[in-house]
Amino acid sequence: MTTSVIGFLAAVLPLVATPGASLALLVRHVTVGGRRRAADVMLGTAGGLVVHASLAVAGLSAVVMHSAEAFTAVRLAGALYLVGLGLWCLRSGHRRTRPAPPHRMGRSAYGQAFLGNVLNPKAASIYLTVLPQFIDPHRSVVPQIAILAGAHAVLVTGWLAVWTALLGPASRALRAAGARAALNRVTGLILIGLGVRAAAA
Structure with a gap:
C-alpha cells in the first residue's frame, strides 16, 4: 500500500501544483484576513x-464520467460557479467596504473552497482515471x-x-483598502478565466 500511495501522489502532484480555484481563493483570503483564513480554504478543499x-466508492461519479450529458452538466455547473464567484470578487473590488467580520469570512472561505472543489x-x-491504477482488485476497495484520498488531501x-507561508509576510501590506480592491479584481479575473476555460474544455 505504501508503494501505491507514493505512486498515486507522484501522479497527482502535477495536477495539484497547477494553479486553480483553490489557490486563487487562498491568495485572496490570506492576504485580506491573514493566515488564519487559510485553514478555512484548506478544510473546504479537503472536504x-x-x-x-x-462518490468514487459509491460508483456515482462513474456514471457522470461515462455519460456525456451528465459530465457536461457537472462541468458547466462548475464553470458557472467559478464565473459567478469571480464576478462577486470583481464587484467587491469596486466597493470601498470594510472587510467581513472574521466569523462570516471564515464560513465564506470554507464554502467557496468546498463548492469550487466539488x-x-x-x-x-x-x-475515476488516476486512482483506479493504484487499487489492488484483490483487496477491499473502500479502505x-x-x-489514497487521505494522502491526496494531505x-x-x-x-x-x-x-x-509565502503569502503571510505580504498579507499586512495587502490589507490596505487600495491593495485589497486590486486583489479582489485580480482574483475575480482569474476565477472567471478558470470558469470560461472549464466551460470551453
Whole structure:
C-alpha cells in the first residue's frame, strides 16, 4: 500500500501544483484576513475531495464520467460557479467596504473552497482515471480509496500551506483598502478565466 500511495501522489502532484480555484481563493483570503483564513480554504478543499472519494466508492461519479450529458452538466455547473464567484470578487473590488467580520469570512472561505472543489470535474476525473491504477482488485476497495484520498488531501493541504507561508509576510501590506480592491479584481479575473476555460474544455 505504501508503494501505491507514493505512486498515486507522484501522479497527482502535477495536477495539484497547477494553479486553480483553490489557490486563487487562498491568495485572496490570506492576504485580506491573514493566515488564519487559510485553514478555512484548506478544510473546504479537503472536504471537496472527501465528496469525490465518497462518490468514487459509491460508483456515482462513474456514471457522470461515462455519460456525456451528465459530465457536461457537472462541468458547466462548475464553470458557472467559478464565473459567478469571480464576478462577486470583481464587484467587491469596486466597493470601498470594510472587510467581513472574521466569523462570516471564515464560513465564506470554507464554502467557496468546498463548492469550487466539488464542482471541479478535474478533481472527479482523478478519482475515476488516476486512482483506479493504484487499487489492488484483490483487496477491499473502500479502505484503499480512503487511504489514497487521505494522502491526496494531505498533499493538497501541504501545497496550500506552502503558499500560505509565502503569502503571510505580504498579507499586512495587502490589507490596505487600495491593495485589497486590486486583489479582489485580480482574483475575480482569474476565477472567471478558470470558469470560461472549464466551460470551453
